[in-house]
Amino acid sequence: MNPLEIHLRNLSRRELFQRVGCGVGGLALASLLKQDGCWAQAPTAKAQGGQQFTGKLPHFPARAKNVIFLHMVGAPSQLDLFDDKPILRKNDGELCPKELIEGKRFAFLRGHPRLRGSEFRFSRHGESGQVFSELLPHLAGMADDIAIIKSMQTDHFNHAPSQLFLLTGFGRFGRPSIGSWISYGLGTENRSLPGFVVLITGSVGGAGNSMWGSGFLPTVHQGIEFRTKGDPVLFLSNPGGITGTDRKRIIDTVNQLNQQQLADVGDPEIATRISQYEMAYRMQSSVPELMDLADEPRHIHEMYGTQPGQTSFANNCLLARRLVERGVRFVQLFDQGWDHHGGLNKNLTSKCKQVDQPAAALIRDLKQRGLLDETLVVWASEFGRTPMLQNGQANGGRDHHKDAYCIWLAGGGIKGGVTVGRTDDLGYFPTEDPVHVHDFQATLLHLLGMDHEQLTYKYQGRQFRLTDVHGEVVTQVLA
Numbered sequence: 001m002n003p004l005e006i007h008l009r010n011l012s013r014r015e016l017f018q019r020v021g022c023g024v025g026g027l028a029l030a031s032l033l034k035q036d037g038c039w040a041q042a043p044t045a046k047a048q049g050g051q052q053f054t055g056k057l058p059h060f061p062a063r064a065k066n067v068i069f070l071h072m073v074g075a076p077s078q079l080d081l082f083d084d085k086p087i088l089r090k091n092d093g094e095l096c097p098k099e100l101i102e103g104k105r106f107a108f109l110r111g112h113p114r115l116r117g118s119e120f121r122f123s124r125h126g127e128s129g130q131v132f133s134e135l136l137p138h139l140a141g142m143a144d145d146i147a148i149i150k151s152m153q154t155d156h157f158n159h160a161p162s163q164l165f166l167l168t169g170f171g172r173f174g175r176p177s178i179g180s181w182i183s184y185g186l187g188t189e190n191r192s193l194p195g196f197v198v199l200i201t202g203s204v205g206g207a208g209n210s211m212w213g214s215g216f217l218p219t220v221h222q223g224i225e226f227r228t229k230g231d232p233v234l235f236l237s238n239p240g241g242i243t244g245t246d247r248k249r250i251i252d253t254v255n256q257l258n259q260q261q262l263a264d265v266g267d268p269e270i271a272t273r274i275s276q277y278e279m280a281y282r283m284q285s286s287v288p289e290l291m292d293l294a295d296e297p298r299h300i301h302e303m304y305g306t307q308p309g310q311t312s313f314a315n316n317c318l319l320a321r322r323l324v325e326r327g328v329r330f331v332q333l334f335d336q337g338w339d340h341h342g343g344l345n346k347n348l349t350s351k352c353k354q355v356d357q358p359a360a361a362l363i364r365d366l367k368q369r370g371l372l373d374e375t376l377v378v379w380a381s382e383f384g385r386t387p388m389l390q391n392g393q394a395n396g397g398r399d400h401h402k403d404a405y406c407i408w409l410a411g412g413g414i415k416g417g418v419t420v421g422r423t424d425d426l427g428y429f430p431t432e433d434p435v436h437v438h439d440f441q442a443t444l445l446h447l448l449g450m451d452h453e454q455l456t457y458k459y460q461g462r463q464f465r466l467t468d469v470h471g472e473v474v475t476q477v478l479a
Contacts, residue, residue: 058185058186058448058449058450059449059450059451059454059455060449060451061449062413062447062448062449062450063376063412063413063447063448063449063478063479064374064375064376064411064412064413064447064448065189065329065374065375065412065448066324066327066328066329066330066331066374066375066376066412067179067182067329067330067331067375067376067377067378067412067444067448068320068321068324068331068332068333068362068375068376068377068378069178069179069330069331069332069333069378069380070317070333070335070355070359070377070378070379070380071163071167071211071332071333071334071335071380071381071382072335072338072351072355072379072380072381073163073202073204073205073206073334073335073336073337073338073339073381073382074159074336074337074338074339074340074381075159075162075338075339075381075382075383075384075385075400075405076338076340076348076351076381076385077118077340077344077348077384077385077398078150078384078385078404078405078406078427079118079384079385079387079398079427080118080119080120080133080135080344080348080385081132081133081135081136081348081352081406082131082132082133082148082150082406082408083131083150083406083423083427084118084122084131084133085117085118085387085423085425085426085427087425087426088115088116088117088118088387088425088426088427089117089118090117091115091117091426092115092116092117093114093115093116093389094114094115095112095113095114095115096112096113096114096115096387096388096426097426098112100388100426100428101113101388105157106157106386106399106400107157107158107399107400108341108390108399108400109386109388109390109399113386113388113389113390113392114388114389114392115387115388115389115426116387116388116389116396116398117387118133119345120133120134120135120345121133121134122134123140125140125141125143126140126143126144126417127144127417128143128144128416128417128418129143130143130144130146130148130417130419131419135348135349135352135356136352136356137356138356138357138359138360138361139356139359139360141360142360142363142364142410143417144416144417145363145367145372145410145411145416145417146363146408146409146410146416146417147408147409147410147414147415147416147417147418147419147420147477148406148407148408148418148419148420149406149407149408149409149419149420149421149435149440149474149477150404150406150419150420150421150422150423150430151404151420151421151422151423151430151432151433151434151435152380152384152404152405152406152407152421152435152436152437152440153402153403153404153405153430153434153435153436153437154166154382154383154402154405154436154437155171155402155437156171156382156383156402157383157400157401157402158400159205159206159207159339159382159400160206160207161207162382162383162400162402163206163207163211163382164207164210164211165382165437166380166381166382166437166440167179167207167211167212168210168211168215168466169437169438169441169465169466169467169468170468173207173210174215174216175215175216175464176213176214176215176216176217176221176457176466177210177211177212177213177214177215177223178330178441178444178466179196179198179212179221179223179329179330179332180196180212180213180214180215180217180221180222180223181217181221181445181455181466182196182329182330182445182448182450183195183196183220183221183329183330184217184218184221184455184457185445185448185450185455186329186448186449186450187329188327188328188329189327189329190286190326190327190328191282192282192283192286193283193286193287193290193323193326193327193328194223194224194328195221195328195329195330196212196221196222196223196224196328196329196330196332197223197224197225197226197323197328197330197331197332198212198223198224198225198226198331198332198333198334199225199226199228199316199319199320199331199332199333199334200225200316200333200334200335200336201311201312201313201316201333201334201335201336202334202335202336202337203336204334204336205336206382209223209225211332211334212225212332216457216459216460216464217457218268218269218272219269219272219276220272220275220276223330223332226287226291226319228291228310228311228312228315228316228319229309229311232287232288232290232291233283233287237284244284247284251278255274255278258270258273258274259274262274286326290319290322290323290326291319292308293306293308293309293315293318293319293322294308296308296318300318300365303361303364303365304317304318304357304358304361304362304365305357305358305361306318306358312354312358313333313335313354313355313358314354314357314358314361316333316335316358317333317358317359317361317362318358318361318362318365320333320362321362321365321366321369321371324366324371324375325369325371335351335354335355337351338351338381340385340397340398341390341391341396341397341398341399342390342391342393342395342396342397343395343397344395344396344397344398345395346395347397359379362377363377363410363411366411367411372410372411372412373411373412374411374412375411375412376409376410376411376412376413376414376444376447376448377409377410377411377412378407378408378409378444379407379408379409380407380440381405381407383400383401383402383405384400384401384402384404384405384406385397385398385399385400385401385405386398386399386400386401386428387401387426387427387428401428403428403429403430404423404427404428404429404430407440409477412447413447413478413479414447414477414478414479415476415477415478415479416479418476418477420433420435420474420476420477421433421434421435433476435474436470436471438467438468438470438471439470439471439472439473439474440474441466441467441471442467442471442472442473442474443473443474443477443478445466445467446473446478447478452465452466452467452471452473453465453467453471
């Protein structure tokens with residue numbers, strides 16, 4: 001027996017794990033802090049088909065580098081915004097066909113409801129002839145840049161499960177969000193800002209912060225909420241009596257201790273902690289400059305409808321543009337107030353006035369700066385709305401509907417001016433090209449240069465992916 005074999009046989013269990021942990025920890029730390037193109041890369045994961053996916057480069061040339069995801073929390077009525085139904089309008093007030101309700105479950109509809117046609121005017125816009133409601137005049141002006149999917153389908157009809165399903169691919173808590181998957185797959189190009197940033201107007205409710213959680217992925221990929229009032233990020237400012245030099249000395253000391261623990265136990269989450277402490281220190285200078293909209297020219301504020309210092313969807317759209325300019329990979333905007341079970345006409349009109357102008361301005365601004373070709377803009381919600389009247393009142397609303405609704409996309413590899421899918425005369429079921437949530441997720445990853453079947457992470461003994469075992473790329477929207 002040679003000396004090496006004798007030495008290995010004499011190692012205690014604790015010594016063995018300490019020495020192995022040191023090697024693993026060093027690899028994890030080097031991976032997370034490597035700065036040769038992308039910062040804060042994910043640990044290597046075994047992909048399906050035996051390939052190694054390092055979380056550094058896309059699987060194939062990407063059409064988009066960044067994503068701005070506009071989530072309308074509560075689900076706007078597609079039948080009053082994008083999907084014009086003259087026959088539904090003609091039959092307004094009639095009892096709905098029995099086949100639409102027999103054996104079906106709804107969140108709130110009971111009995112035999114009546115049909116509700118839209119009271120808003122629709123018209124065609126642009127060379128493409130895209131159809132928009134009168135509530136969206138600014139977006140209608142960008143018709144030839146937008147692709148609308150009118151046949152979206154989901155598996156759930158309540159808010160929290162549907163939100164989780166859209167954003168994590170699974171209707172229950174515990175899975176990584178789509179922004180976390182993208183951060184894990186591609187990393188970030190700005191080492192002074194997170195790769196995944198969240199901006200909120202109102203209160204998201206429903207699934208809460210699980211909509212931007214990292215699930216079982218390393219927590220370095222979790223979405224970071226930026227606030228437009230007070231500290232942009234909680235605890236970013238130094239406490240009273242602590243200078244920047246003091247803060248740096250504290251961080252350096254804490255990280256020395258963390259590095260010793262990392263070498264001892266080899267937990268990759270310690271490497272994440274080290275990198276995030278350093279990130280937080282750099283953000284103390286990068287974030288205040290980013291969040292200060294006062295230096296934007298007057299014509300930009302007029303285009304978006306922004307007011308510096310206020311909390312609004314318009315301000316968040318402008319911040320989203322500033323974030324992708326600085327290399328942030330995934331920016332998610334949540335806007336509350338679209339759950340219209342009653343007072344539909346008044347409430348929907350009010351919400352559209354808040355969102356229409358800044359959303360259109362975002363597309364126009366990205367385009368004039370040469371950023372739209374590499375930035376994918378998504379406007380979506382967790383589900384749609386029924387063609388039936390809820391509550392049987394003249395000023396009633398619409399219930400949740402999972403079988404057919406609309407989303408739109410622009411920029412980043414999208415063919416503008418196209419419409420995908422069609423629904424029946426009442427807007428209840430798709431009759432052409434149904435698009436499932438997993439298809440949408442697969443398409444989004446495809447535009448970023450990632451194969452949704454290969455972007456996987458091993459957890460609890462199996463390979464997980466955003467699209468589970470489903471998903472087909474919607475080729476009709478690709479430029």
